[in-house]
Amino acid sequence: MITLKVNGQDHQVDADPDTPLLYVLRNDLELNAAKFGCGLGQCGSCTVIVDGQAVLSCVTPLLLLEGKQVTTLEGLGTVAAPAPIQRAFMEEQAAQCGYCIAGMMMRAQALLMRNSKPTDAQIRAELEPNLCRCGTHMRILRAVHRAARLMDTADAAGDRSIR
Amino acid sequence: MAGQLRIITGIAAVVLVAGAAAGFAVAWRPSIAAISPPQPDTFDPAMVKRGRDLAAIGNCNTCHTTQGGANYAGGLPVPTPFGTIFSSNITPDAATGIGGWPEAAFVRAMRSGVSRDGRQLYPTFPYDHFTNVSEADDRALYAFLMTRQPVQASPPANQLSFPFNYRPLIAGWKLLYFHGRDVPSNEAKGAEWNRGAYLVEGLAHCGACHTPRNALGAERVNAQFSGGQVDNWHAYALNDTSHAPVRWTADALYAYLRHGWQADHGTARGPMAEVVDNLASVPDNDVRAIAAYMADISGAPAPDGKSGADAVAQSSPADAAQAAPAGAAIYAAACASCHESGRPLPYGGINLARSTAVTSPDPRNLINIVLAGVGAVEGERGPIMPGFAASIDDTQMVALLNYLRARFGKRPAWDDLDKTVREARAAQAVSLAARDVPAESSQRGKP
Numbered sequence: 223m224i225t226l227k228v229n230g231q232d233h234q235v236d237a238d239p240d241t242p243l244l245y246v247l248r249n250d251l252e253l254n255a256a257k258f259g260c261g262l263g264q265c266g267s268c269t270v271i272v273d274g275q276a277v278l279s280c281v282t283p284l285l286l287l288e289g290k291q292v293t294t295l296e297g298l299g300t301v302a303a304p305a306p307i308q309r310a311f312m313e314e315q316a317a318q319c320g321y322c323i324a325g326m327m328m329r330a331q332a333l334l335m336r337n338s339k340p341t342d343a344q345i346r347a348e349l350e351p352n353l354c355r356c357g358t359h360m361r362i363l364r365a366v367h368r369a370a371r372l373m374d375t376a377d378a379a380g381d382r383s384i385r
Numbered sequence: 386m387a388g389q390l391r392i393i394t395g396i397a398a399v400v401l402v403a404g405a406a407a408g409f410a411v412a413w414r415p416s417i418a419a420i421s422p423p424q425p426d427t428f429d430p431a432m433v434k435r436g437r438d439l440a441a442i443g444n445c446n447t448c449h450t451t452q453g454g455a456n457y458a459g460g461l462p463v464p465t466p467f468g469t470i471f472s473s474n475i476t477p478d479a480a481t482g483i484g485g486w487p488e489a490a491f492v493r494a495m496r497s498g499v500s501r502d503g504r505q506l507y508p509t510f511p512y513d514h515f516t517n518v519s520e521a522d523d524r525a526l527y528a529f530l531m532t533r534q535p536v537q538a539s540p541p542a543n544q545l546s547f548p549f550n551y552r553p554l555i556a557g558w559k560l561l562y563f564h565g566r567d568v569p570s571n572e573a574k575g576a577e578w579n580r581g582a583y584l585v586e587g588l589a590h591c592g593a594c595h596t597p598r599n600a601l602g603a604e605r606v607n608a609q610f611s612g613g614q615v616d617n618w619h620a621y622a623l624n625d626t627s628h629a630p631v632r633w634t635a636d637a638l639y640a641y642l643r644h645g646w647q648a649d650h651g652t653a654r655g656p657m658a659e660v661v662d663n664l665a666s667v668p669d670n671d672v673r674a675i676a677a678y679m680a681d682i683s684g685a686p687a688p689d690g691k692s693g694a695d696a697v698a699q700s701s702p703a704d705a706a707q708a709a710p711a712g713a714a715i716y717a718a719a720c721a722s723c724h725e726s727g728r729p730l731p732y733g734g735i736n737l738a739r740s741t742a743v744t745s746p747d748p749r750n751l752i753n754i755v756l757a758g759v760g761a762v763e764g765e766r767g768p769i770m771p772g773f774a775a776s777i778d779d780t781q782m783v784a785l786l787n788y789l790r791a792r793f794g795k796r797p798a799w800d801d802l803d804k805t806v807r808e809a810r811a812a813q814a815v816s817l818a819a820r821d822v823p824a825e826s827s828q829r830g831k832p
Contacts, residue, residue: 239714239718240714240717240718242718261722262722262723263723263770263771264771272775272776273775275774276775277776281719281771281773282719282773282776283714283715283718283719285714285715286715286718286776286777286778286781287776337823338823339823340821340823344820347820350760351771
């Protein structure tokens with residue numbers, strides 16, 4: 223049994239230490255926001271946040287995660303109460319097929335937690351590991367800027383922090 | 386008594402004045418009068434094109450362009466043991482660039498490291514190599530630079546400690562170390578080798594990174610190409626002390642320099658990625674010439690069988706795992722799925738038994754690559770690797786490095802790994818923080 227801290231909760235997981243985090247999130251914990259894309263850390267659809275930084279969960283085995291805090295998209299907000307990053311992506315209609323979007327939001331969230339006012343160039347550089355095949359990049363870019371502004375407003379105060 | 390004192394004072398004054406005059410004679414260079422920037426259409430387009438290729442071989446943009454900044458507009462901080470020097474603006478802007486420079490001033494700067502106004506230039510501008518560039522090539526480079534978009538930009542002031550902030554001292558440095566190094570020539574080696582020698586020792590200035598420097602920052606001539614330091618990376622030895630598990634050949638070097646990776650050696654990264662990025666667009670003959678000359682520098686294939694890719698052996702996984710069990714588990718879970726996939730480069734990871742990063746006496750390149758990965762090059766196909774900085778902590782990193790060294794490096798463990806890992810991570814954090822400067826309101830996107 224391995225203890226894994228996800229979205230603020232401790233989970234006892236019965237898995238080999240070399241199991242990729244993504245498999246545990248989806249199969250054991252039924253947190254299905256993070257997607258399996260390439261399985262090789264080349265597409266970004268499995269991106270989650272570990273201790274405040276974007277991590278590719280498909281190439282991160284459990285044995286690296288002892289004592290660390292994992293955050294998935296489910297930890298940011300809910301359908302009823304979406305987090306600023308989720309609201310911004312919806313308002314900009316940034317998803318086409320949507321497969322990459324959870325990963326995009328997690329990496330953008332990690333960026334906004336350390337840089338509250340990123341430039342276009344910084345967002346592009348940050349999101350470079352995350353691929354979108356539908357071509358909604360311009361909307362994604364706008365959504366990240368919108369999320370930065372949402373996080374700045376009073377009603378969303380505190381939402382830059384994560385559980 | 387008073388007379389004696391007067392004589393001593395007099396002698397001291399004469400010595401001081403003579404010394405100052407000698408120093409002045411050594412350090413002083415005349416200013417060359419500024420011109421109004423020449424019109425781009427006054428330059429021969431063929432010459433401009435040749436200058437463009439030469440600028441790529443000279444890697445001018447790497448130092449004279451900041452990340453995300455205008456091409457050749459300067460301002461890049463170059464860390465040195467003496468402080469930070471900021472690269473100059475070499476666009477043809479009259480006020481802040483070299484727009485006012487006549488051709489003669491440009492040639493003089495390349496030849497002898499003196500600015501148009503007569504100031505001594507710091508040898509971070511590698512004129513110890515550029516002095517070997519022919520006047521015809523200097524003129525082509527001038528034509529190329531003077532036909533770029535002028536950009537008004539002044540670099541920040543250099544941050545150098547005393548006495549290094551006193552430019553006339555550079556003249557003394559030149560007396561010691563700047564002797565207009567010759568380009569080796571050898572008719573028996575053929576035209577390609579000689580062309581390669583001209584490029585490598587001159588414009589391409591390979592030794593600026595790959596040759597170690599002495600306490601005053603000059604390349605150690607008796608240790609040419611035995612490996613140097615640049616920007617927290619180790620520039621590998623390229624001579625016969627190379628640690629490459631597979632010997633470099635001219636063909637392998639050509640492929641590596643042209644495409645940025647080679648199946649027996651892996652991928653260019655760090656500062657070398659920028660070099661191969663530039664070399665991707667220069668005439669084929671010149672890349673072949675550089676490869677031929679450097680293959681000769683690296684020496685004949687060793688008789689012990691290290692010449693063939695098949696000769697790459699590794700320790701048994703079991704022995705290595707015994708040496709570093711925690712590292713073995715991390716390698717198996719996080720690395721092997723790409724590095725042992727059997728997919729050919731660039732789509733699979735290199736067999737680490739072929740990686741100079743693992744056999745090198747300096748572990749920094751391997752640490753950098755595990756932390757940051759290999760990023761995609763814009764507009765290019767090429768290998769990419771995810772970075773593990775966020776998911777691997779320092780203890781896990783050290784365990785992984787010890788395992789890789791034991792299994793694939795087959796050399797004694799690296800010393801002081803904890804410290805080197807901490808330093809590499811700190812250096813990476815600094816460069817990330819520099820990238821994260823928040824936007825001005827004018828740069829913010831509109832909804």
